[in-house]
Amino acid sequence: MKTTDIFFIVTGTIVMLFLAYRYYVSRLRSWQLSHAALEQELEDLQVQLDRCVRKEERSSREASEIKCVQEKLLTTLSHEVRTPLNGIMGMATLLAETSLNEEQLDYTRTIVHSGENLLVTVNNMLASSSLQLSKTIDPTITKARQREFGLRDCIEEVLAAFAPALSLTGPELLYHIGPAVPEQVKGDRKRLSQLLVNLVENAVRHTSSGYVHIAVKVLDGGAKNELVLGFEVADTGEGIAPEQLAVLLTGTGVPEDEGTGRKGLGLVICRQLAESMQGSIGISSEQGRGSTFSFSITVRRTGVPDVAPTERGTKVLLIDEAGIRRDATAARLGLLGFSVVTAAGIAEGLPCAADVRLVFIDGDALDDLQPLTAFPDLGVVLLKRMGGSFSLPAFMRNTAILERPFRQHQLSDTCGALLRHDLQPQTKPMRILVAEDHPVNQKLAIRVLVRLGYHADIVSNGKEALDSVAAGVYDLVFMDVQMPEMDGLEATRQIRASGQRQPVIVAMTANAMNGDRDECIQAGMDDYICKPLNLDELAALMQKWQNYLNSQIQ
Numbered sequence: 001m002k003t004t005d006i007f008f009i010v011t012g013t014i015v016m017l018f019l020a021y022r023y024y025v026s027r028l029r030s031w032q033l034s035h036a037a038l039e040q041e042l043e044d045l046q047v048q049l050d051r052c053v054r055k056e057e058r059s060s061r062e063a064s065e066i067k068c069v070q071e072k073l074l075t076t077l078s079h080e081v082r083t084p085l086n087g088i089m090g091m092a093t094l095l096a097e098t099s100l101n102e103e104q105l106d107y108t109r110t111i112v113h114s115g116e117n118l119l120v121t122v123n124n125m126l127a128s129s130s131l132q133l134s135k136t137i138d139p140t141i142t143k144a145r146q147r148e149f150g151l152r153d154c155i156e157e158v159l160a161a162f163a164p165a166l167s168l169t170g171p172e173l174l175y176h177i178g179p180a181v182p183e184q185v186k187g188d189r190k191r192l193s194q195l196l197v198n199l200v201e202n203a204v205r206h207t208s209s210g211y212v213h214i215a216v217k218v219l220d221g222g223a224k225n226e227l228v229l230g231f232e233v234a235d236t237g238e239g240i241a242p243e244q245l246a247v248l249l250t251g252t253g254v255p256e257d258e259g260t261g262r263k264g265l266g267l268v269i270c271r272q273l274a275e276s277m278q279g280s281i282g283i284s285s286e287q288g289r290g291s292t293f294s295f296s297i298t299v300r301r302t303g304v305p306d307v308a309p310t311e312r313g314t315k316v317l318l319i320d321e322a323g324i325r326r327d328a329t330a331a332r333l334g335l336l337g338f339s340v341v342t343a344a345g346i347a348e349g350l351p352c353a354a355d356v357r358l359v360f361i362d363g364d365a366l367d368d369l370q371p372l373t374a375f376p377d378l379g380v381v382l383l384k385r386m387g388g389s390f391s392l393p394a395f396m397r398n399t400a401i402l403e404r405p406f407r408q409h410q411l412s413d414t415c416g417a418l419l420r421h422d423l424q425p426q427t428k429p430m431r432i433l434v435a436e437d438h439p440v441n442q443k444l445a446i447r448v449l450v451r452l453g454y455h456a457d458i459v460s461n462g463k464e465a466l467d468s469v470a471a472g473v474y475d476l477v478f479m480d481v482q483m484p485e486m487d488g489l490e491a492t493r494q495i496r497a498s499g500q501r502q503p504v505i506v507a508m509t510a511n512a513m514n515g516d517r518d519e520c521i522q523a524g525m526d527d528y529i530c531k532p533l534n535l536d537e538l539a540a541l542m543q544k545w546q547n548y549l550n551s552q553i554q
Contacts, residue, residue, distance in 0.1 A: 187299035210236030379418035462491030
């Protein structure tokens with residue numbers, strides 16, 4: 001090979017290597033510039049991300065602060081409205097039981113009824129505000145709270161709230177719980193109660209006679225101990241026009257009719273409450289024949305067995321001409337273990353009287369009771385509407401009276417007493433202290449307790465309650481929550497922390513928002529009753545703790 005050829009080959013190689021090197025350097029520089037640009041862009045994005053995170057954190061803090069302010073406002077509003085309502089409705093209820101002429105009695109009952117309507121409106125507004133606040137601030141709050149409660153107790157408390165206003169006129173209040181429905185369930189009692197209150201109030205407002213009936217059944221056994229319960233609130237009222245049904249629960253599309261008032265805030269809230277408990281709601285109606293509001297909720301089984309029947313096999317006779325009322329009462333007697341024979345009248349039921357231990361008779365049949373003189377050992381329970389009065393025939397000795405709507409424990413206690421021929425069980429008088437700072441509510445508490453057969457002492461704040469309880473003379477303390485010097489929660493904590501004799505402590509408060517009951521229980525209180533006070537609820541609560549204290553001394 002010639003020297004010139006070698007020269008050209010070497011030179012060509014060097015040139016190619018040089019060009020390759022320049023290309024590499026160029027690409028490297030391009031890549032470095034691109035990488036630097038990407039790093040700068042990444043830094044810019046990180047700055048923007050940090051800015052967005054800080055903005056979100058600031059928005060979250062602001063939303064949390066707004067939520068706290070709004071919740072405090074709702075709690076304050078609830079307390080400030082319920083406190084005077086407690087005095088107005090309580091005193092008006094006591095006034096209605098004094099010697100008044102017909103005109104005065106009518107005015108007084110109007111005050112009570114108007115106060116009850118105002119309370120329902122306040123509850124609806126607070127419930128709506130609470131639900132909307134939960135959805136806009138924290139959607140997880142709308143989940144139903146899973147707490148164990150008695151389903152029958154919940155329904156009976158709702159009906160008891162309406163019973164006094166319907167004592168002599170208006171529809172009767174009935175309920176029926178299906179045989180497969182457990183007594184204890186786990187769910188959101190507060191929301192279920194509010195839903196039932198709204199629907200029953202709506203039904204009562206539009207039903208002048210007949211009945212309002214709550215029915216409960218199991219729709220689906222579900223999985224993982226879940227149950228889908230179906231509720232029906234039926235009335236025999238005026239019914240609803242077909243064109244209103246589709247929009248009744250949405251609150252849109254149809255103007256509210258002042259004559260019927262069917263559409264309103266309460267029914268819209270019913271839909272929201274049902275949906276918050278994994279359920280739904282619907283309506284069926286026929287004008288002139290009544291309406292039925294049906295809804296479902298999801299609850300959990302508790303694992304707590306239902307109470308075993310106490311009177312298994314004992315045969316009783318139920319006489320009532322009203323079919324749906326007779327069926328509802330028969331079901332409740334069957335739950336106690338009774339074997340129930342039903343009849344529409346005395347003449348129809350009399351042939352069975354020799355084979356039964358007890359007979360239950362509607363109060364309207366009093367004039368027909370003479371044939372029962374042939375059965376002197378027969379226990380007789382007269383079932384009557386709340387209110388009014390009548391005299392028992394002289395020949396009736398082993399007799400008791402139950403006012404509808406009566407509670408299941410009242411039915412059980414009455415039957416047991418009649419079967420034992422023991423209508424006056426001996427009880428230990430309770431020594432009661434009321435801690436309440438509001439003068440009107442102090443007077444009301446004393447008067448109501450006296451009406452129920454109890455005496456109570458009064459103190460005005462938590463510190464005085466603490467000092468009074470230290471003496472160890474009280475069995476039961478009604479404790480207001482918001483009081484000067486020391487509130488009821490702190491007073492309860494200090495009482496529980498002391499080594500002294502412990503009384504039963506019941507919160508009697510206008511604090512009725514979500515979580516208030518739990519806060520009272522966590523502080524060491526045993527029970528909770530909300531203002532405005534309902535006499536039936538208070539009487540049931542007193543009986544509950546009277547029985548508890550009696551059991552402690554036996």
